[in-house]
Amino acid sequence: MPASQDIPPIAVPFVSERAKQLLDKVEKFVDEEAIPADPVYSAQIGSGESRWHGHPSILDDLKKKARAAGIWNMFLPKNHFKEGPQFTNVEYGLMAEQLGKSITASEACNCAAPDTGNMEVIARYGTAAQKEKWLKPLMAGEIRSGFLMTEPDIASSDGSNIKLRIENKGDHYLLNGQKWWSSGAGDDRCKVFIVMGKTNPNHPNKFEQQSMLLVPADTPGIIVHRMLSVYGYDDAPHGHGHISFQNVKVPLDSILLGEGRGNEIMQGRLGPGRIHHAMRAIGAAERALEWMINRLNDERKIPFGKPLREHGVLLEWVAKARIEIDASRLIVLNAAIKVDQKDAKFALKEIAEAKVKVPQVALEVIDRAIQVHGAMGVCQDTPLASMWAHLRTLRIADGPDEAHLQQLGKRENKQRAADVTARIARQQGKTEQLFRQLGVEKKELGAEKFKAKL
Amino acid sequence: MPASQDIPPIAVPFVSERAKQLLDKVEKFVDEEAIPADPVYSAQIGSGESRWHGHPSILDDLKKKARAAGIWNMFLPKNHFKEGPQFTNVEYGLMAEQLGKSITASEACNCAAPDTGNMEVIARYGTAAQKEKWLKPLMAGEIRSGFLMTEPDIASSDGSNIKLRIENKGDHYLLNGQKWWSSGAGDDRCKVFIVMGKTNPNHPNKFEQQSMLLVPADTPGIIVHRMLSVYGYDDAPHGHGHISFQNVKVPLDSILLGEGRGNEIMQGRLGPGRIHHAMRAIGAAERALEWMINRLNDERKIPFGKPLREHGVLLEWVAKARIEIDASRLIVLNAAIKVDQKDAKFALKEIAEAKVKVPQVALEVIDRAIQVHGAMGVCQDTPLASMWAHLRTLRIADGPDEAHLQQLGKRENKQRAADVTARIARQQGKTEQLFRQLGVEKKELGAEKFKAKL
């Protein structure tokens, strides 16, 4: 059944015919081109230090095919950007689910993080010159970019802790500080960093201390120290860099939107990104479920005298995966619709729900798929172990689950406490009134015996 | 915010203006009339054996109010029944969520199980005479009814195990056997039972052995032996009866649809019922969450020197409840839409997902609300303990979770195994082809060292 026919009925009204057609193209591309290319991509990366030089040519092949098929830059949402192919977040979300099944597909369609969020930022807030210089080659897939926010040694879940200093020296900005988890920084094609830092560290409003700059990756003073691994994966050639800024100078027109507005930009950037990540995670979970089903039907595996597909515990895993993946998808699509209706801020609660729930569900499904594969599941012979390790970072990136849960819980409590306590008090008052009015006796348990004692 | 404004955005296209208006009326009725009446209802039931005689007059008051407000019989879905107020399953589902917050609301609106399912059955399959005799007073809320399927001593998750014997004696049917968990059988107003039994126990197709009859509750030979409790609750005056049939005679025109078609009727009956139960369970969970929030803001409770609402663990419970309730609601509404599009059989997977997931979520939310209330939570001073006990039965009724999970898992595996295994094989074949075609070497880990050994 093509993906366009498998959209949850409740979401169908939100998907145009044009989007359905492209969705099926994306599904076909991922299934027939990207997934088969994944192991080749990995092999082309090579081993040892050479992993950080050059990049797999098969990705260029894929990019050509994808672009030719019109599967390109689908992420720029229609109600906000004239530059993109005019799909809604819901529509792109369904495509992103397909992309999430392959390690090459997102980049092949120029829909890979962090470029997507970066392009959104430049398209929305960039000057004409900034767009010409950076957005154009990014949208053409000619260069890649980094987003440098996270720093070592601070609590990353609270943006106001950022330390990288950006000083306005009159005719240039001077940057000093450190960043890490700068994804993509290992790649030769990564030409520009969006850097978050503090221009106004003493501003009384801690949300107006930050600014964002567009910084060429080869600016003197930028030192990539090392790459960080994810479990044992180095993610070459892309990588996750640990970088220091030592008296890095950039022109004043590198600033995005204006000094003190970094936090504002970041808020807008994160919302759609979380939806993209969540939908890709759902795609990964679906692929893991496919591998699980594939394994259950491996006729060579007959522990205790019956094929794996007749083992009740494993069938229960399939069923629970089905339920939780489907619930997760609905949560994300509902959030995407709310973003489409207005913006990410309007969908704060819904996005937070997706941010927390989806990775946990995907991780459990993948972990069970691994378990069903036995030792094969933890090694390079399936896509599962790598998928698990990379999705595990989603429970941490952009703030750990626990921070989002606290915020979600606090907001729910704050918004509703007054109403709820008033309502319950009112209901109880009405109950008292009914007892009196109807002359009904409130007999408590043991009332006859203990009343007698009074 | 009125309920009509709080419908998940993704579901909004499926709810008519007329339904929104009634939804708000239902919400207001539950909030202002039914919930305050609940404790009075309980008090009017009395204590000891008198609990089984008469019934609380406040329910008649509520019924009058509800009917006058047009909140009556909303459950009969529009695409199947001309007798009802013409709402879809989605629309009624949203109303059922409101009804689920109160113990009196469903009956007050003539939307209480098992009457709803029974009315559906008679409306769909009954003869004109059967409708005149039983459907009319049921729809008017003048009588109540029972649905007698479950039997002791057999595995209830498999309908083919039913033992109650229905013999066609030429001019009447003769019934012998036992039923239990006959909900409503304790109530003086319960006038008719729909009885499932076997007319054709030797039919080769085990799904065509069963038939359903309409049996007046006062037919000689029907003996109500006792009532069954649910975690200490007797559920008087309604009750859950253990009943035997000893040479019970009913006329031949008591049969519904025809001999051997009991299973067919049951399948249609269960689907919408599961949606109703699930949405009511969501309403119960929402009410439990309200009580949790109410408790968190009780200024008298300040363990370890800070109010409960500042305890991180409890805020996390609020957040997790929010996420899981919202996910559950979307699962049910999506299932309801599929039923609306065709019928319950078409939505088998979606209904099963709702059947399993929703009660588990609701039970956990309620259990945590109980925990937050401490000892108060397990006793009669909140609606929580009773809510928990009754929702617990949903994990068992109409087949235990585990049976549904097995079926869901088997179906998913069966439907997808051929496709999935073929796809993965095809993808792997394509990968091999790419390696050859591009002349890329498949270097395995340690390849240089160990290759040398060959």
Add this chain to the structure above:
Amino acid sequence: MPASQDIPPIAVPFVSERAKQLLDKVEKFVDEEAIPADPVYSAQIGSGESRWHGHPSILDDLKKKARAAGIWNMFLPKNHFKEGPQFTNVEYGLMAEQLGKSITASEACNCAAPDTGNMEVIARYGTAAQKEKWLKPLMAGEIRSGFLMTEPDIASSDGSNIKLRIENKGDHYLLNGQKWWSSGAGDDRCKVFIVMGKTNPNHPNKFEQQSMLLVPADTPGIIVHRMLSVYGYDDAPHGHGHISFQNVKVPLDSILLGEGRGNEIMQGRLGPGRIHHAMRAIGAAERALEWMINRLNDERKIPFGKPLREHGVLLEWVAKARIEIDASRLIVLNAAIKVDQKDAKFALKEIAEAKVKVPQVALEVIDRAIQVHGAMGVCQDTPLASMWAHLRTLRIADGPDEAHLQQLGKRENKQRAADVTARIARQQGKTEQLFRQLGVEKKELGAEKFKAKL
């Protein structure tokens, strides 16, 4: 295999031959006398208001049998009390596990809460006169007692919140306030309450504000208002009372230990009580597991064509129950040994571990046993639903799980933070030193490429 042969090997050195012999007697008594008597006991309680009058005669029969067999007052631990039969906490713990399988067994052996804790308190802290008046009839099983600590409307997990006022009026104490969850207060035989209140509400040390008094249950001014239910169970004739004290006068010699020492007494009282409760909970879990196994082998239950015992999911439940029950037992026995070695304070951590873990494990086992029984599991036809409801209160009584977890977490962190942070720093320092000393280069991922950039 008799219980004495089934003691975990690791615990065997801590159990004397004498204790093993009595343990087997207790097991036999519970199996052959108490469990069969349980349903008779329930039937003798009757229905309606009569439940609170009189008490089941079968319990007197059991008490006679138990006492004659020397199964009496086993709870008073040997290193602390000369009055008891000289068993250690470990030894009695193993007996308590057996008692926990039956609803009548504990009382039949005069080992029922709250009498056990109360007897310990009087034996340890009481004057000769107090012992003569109250301990003697309690140890003879002639009267019962209550322990009145919990109050409505305060956070019960923090003892310093207690409000009941005890004023020293020179020649008597004057009590005013409220208590609830006063277990046993419904019983005609309950003759004395140990009442916790504040004599010194303004004492700067909040742990020295409380005192405990021995108060005859029939003292004027003590009003039992009602009984509290546990889920739907009323626990008659014992009951859980909601009581008010209105100008209740008791002589000055009613005080235990001295003014301001209530908290000190309570601390000692709770420790062993938690061990008893935990071991009884384990007994309940074992009995639930027996019912689960019994059900799995019910030949009438063959869902999907095979007996329940061949369903993999259910076998996994049996296995998980086995593992977690065994782990729980070891946790409690280890705690008991530490109490035996010194006292409850010495075993604070271990007791807290048992307090939190055991009820959660037991509840899950019982819940699964219920699930395996289907509808039969939630009603009066098995001991399971009642067992579940009563064990559920253990997650709340003496402070909710969450309070204990916070304390356990804080203590662990506080005790270990300095050591742990120093150790890790020291280890890292040593690592640096080794790198230097051995001249090993710390090559980070991608080092060659990125070093080149410097």
Add this chain to the structure above:
Amino acid sequence: MPASQDIPPIAVPFVSERAKQLLDKVEKFVDEEAIPADPVYSAQIGSGESRWHGHPSILDDLKKKARAAGIWNMFLPKNHFKEGPQFTNVEYGLMAEQLGKSITASEACNCAAPDTGNMEVIARYGTAAQKEKWLKPLMAGEIRSGFLMTEPDIASSDGSNIKLRIENKGDHYLLNGQKWWSSGAGDDRCKVFIVMGKTNPNHPNKFEQQSMLLVPADTPGIIVHRMLSVYGYDDAPHGHGHISFQNVKVPLDSILLGEGRGNEIMQGRLGPGRIHHAMRAIGAAERALEWMINRLNDERKIPFGKPLREHGVLLEWVAKARIEIDASRLIVLNAAIKVDQKDAKFALKEIAEAKVKVPQVALEVIDRAIQVHGAMGVCQDTPLASMWAHLRTLRIADGPDEAHLQQLGKRENKQRAADVTARIARQQGKTEQLFRQLGVEKKELGAEKFKAKL
């Protein structure tokens, strides 16, 4: 507090003074030597293909220190081997816990798998010549060894599926087949493999088809094809090999114990190995908890305005880790005692409990420690990610959890079904007798009303 003072009280009687002293030495060695050496060891392995050549010299330093300190070969249990230092499984278990905190410690003390199990096998079943040739250098730490059981493409949880063929050709054995997950096969020092295969594939008893041979690693026809990764980790220089046997010839005296006795050997080998693995996993969990506590007290991390150690959710994680680690340790020690009392077969149930429970607990503790560290947790900057990945394999190695749970569940059911069903029937019979004997009426719920109907 030294480790010898922190033995759970319940286990103390099983630990000799001599073992306590060595335990403290081991702890000190791990803390002061091995853990600081771990990062140096990793650095010395190098990058790229060179990882598979040579081995880190720091390990030789450690070995010298360990041997000099008498911390050597502690694993050979006293009741079975005269060759070892005469510690029991309990005693060595406590030492293994310490070893499990470091990646170098086990090998440094010559206590690393698979050598330990292999040495046990040769010591127990080897001929004098086999001992001279292989056991001696193994015990001296001069060579290493592999254990080749697992094969690709079969269900590894059932040993009877093994395919590697061992033909007795009269004057030699001829081996053909494949093995994978041959841990250690990448190491230049690995000189001998214990190979499991089928000499008697048609033997009617499927447990007597297998034999074990001692095969020199450099025998012609043995081809190491590649190394398998574990979540991105290659585990060089040790590695996990994928090996084929192509007409490999070994002399007849290579056989262990005799043809057809491979399964018998394997059973004995796995038991103690599982205890060692479990205790090392507990050590890893303890170390993760230390890192968690270290992080909670990092003063630079103050999300939402308070240090991590004041966040309730995180404190609850510390507490739950404490409880579950302690419960796990008791489970393993209890199993070890049973092995000490007789042998692994005698402790089948207890070992299975440890096999399933411990890795799951350790993985959860480590995962939470990772989560507390945020992005730092998944990379090379803590030992946590690597620890997690490697412990994850324990849920699969020697059969997946699910296989062990099925066996545990089946055994429990089988052993107890007859007794349990008889007991419950007997108890119910006694109850009936009591009702009759005492003339007590069995009044069911609603009895008065419904009896009237009869």
